[in-house]
Amino acid sequence: MVRTDHVCWSRRNGYRLPKNPEKAIAGTAFDAALGRELHEVIQEAKRMANQIRQSSDLWDLEHYLTQRRKEIDRKYDYRYSQLTDVLGRLLYENRLSEEELRGLREDKMESIRSFAKFLREGAA
Amino acid sequence: MVRTDHVCWSRRNGYRLPKNPEKAIAGTAFDAALGRELHEVIQEAKRMANQIRQSSDLWDLEHYLTQRRKEIDRKYDYRYSQLTDVLGRLLYENRLSEEELRGLREDKMESIRSFAKFLREGAA
Numbered sequence: 001m002v003r004t005d006h007v008c009w010s011r012r013n014g015y016r017l018p019k020n021p022e023k024a025i026a027g028t029a030f031d032a033a034l035g036r037e038l039h040e041v042i043q044e045a046k047r048m049a050n051q052i053r054q055s056s057d058l059w060d061l062e063h064y065l066t067q068r069r070k071e072i073d074r075k076y077d078y079r080y081s082q083l084t085d086v087l088g089r090l091l092y093e094n095r096l097s098e099e100e101l102r103g104l105r106e107d108k109m110e111s112i113r114s115f116a117k118f119l120r121e122g123a124a
Numbered sequence: 125m126v127r128t129d130h131v132c133w134s135r136r137n138g139y140r141l142p143k144n145p146e147k148a149i150a151g152t153a154f155d156a157a158l159g160r161e162l163h164e165v166i167q168e169a170k171r172m173a174n175q176i177r178q179s180s181d182l183w184d185l186e187h188y189l190t191q192r193r194k195e196i197d198r199k200y201d202y203r204y205s206q207l208t209d210v211l212g213r214l215l216y217e218n219r220l221s222e223e224e225l226r227g228l229r230e231d232k233m234e235s236i237r238s239f240a241k242f243l244r245e246g247a248a
Contacts, residue, residue: 054162
């Protein structure tokens with residue numbers, strides 16, 4: 001089965017506002033980025049489907065969906081232990097703004113920025 | 125890679141009309157059924173894409189495409205040795221009419237009908 005349900009981070013991690021405001025901020029940012037990325041894939045899938053003229057276009061759409069699903073599954077790791085790296089990557093990919101992380105402790109922000117920087121340097 | 129090119133039977137088997145009229149009839153019928161089935165998948169993919177509201181709909185579309193691609197790859201076997209079974213199955217699935225096979229030798233038609241009957245009885 002290829003089906004994946006992208007349940008939001010907050011629900012997976014079962015936190016409740018305002019019990020842990022830091023987790024709430026991180027979870028909200030994670031969910032917002034995931035929602036935007038899924039929206040992007042939905043728009044692209046609709047656009048590609050609309051343009052299908054022949055069978056190769058059909059299998060191009062399938063290939064695109066498989067690739068994006070695997071990429072999203074890999075990227076949006078729900079484990080709390082991975083959160084710094086996940087948010088750092090989203091920052092690096094401009095899928096998240098620092099603004100959305102406002103309220104996190106400075107040491108956590110440092111780890112997130114540092115991972116984003118690491119990825120930027122690796123790509124350069 | 126999941127991409128598959130559904131090149132028509134005639135091109136794969138390189139026959140030329142009217143050198144072998146039987147192969148021409150069989151190849152034309154094969155291509156017509158394949159074309160209709162691909163058209164059906166294209167229409168359904170467009171319909172599904174149009175209805176996408178959330179991410180699960182997206183992965184349902186991917187799953188549908190993967191299943192149909194595998195099924196089509198299995199069903200439309202291009203080898204001449206498999207042609208009787210392929211046409212028999214298409215007849216059984218009502219994807220082909222006997223009318224489209226008119227001109228084949230009676231013994232070949234018998235093999236095709238016999239395979240269609242075998243599948244019908246297996247399904248009953």
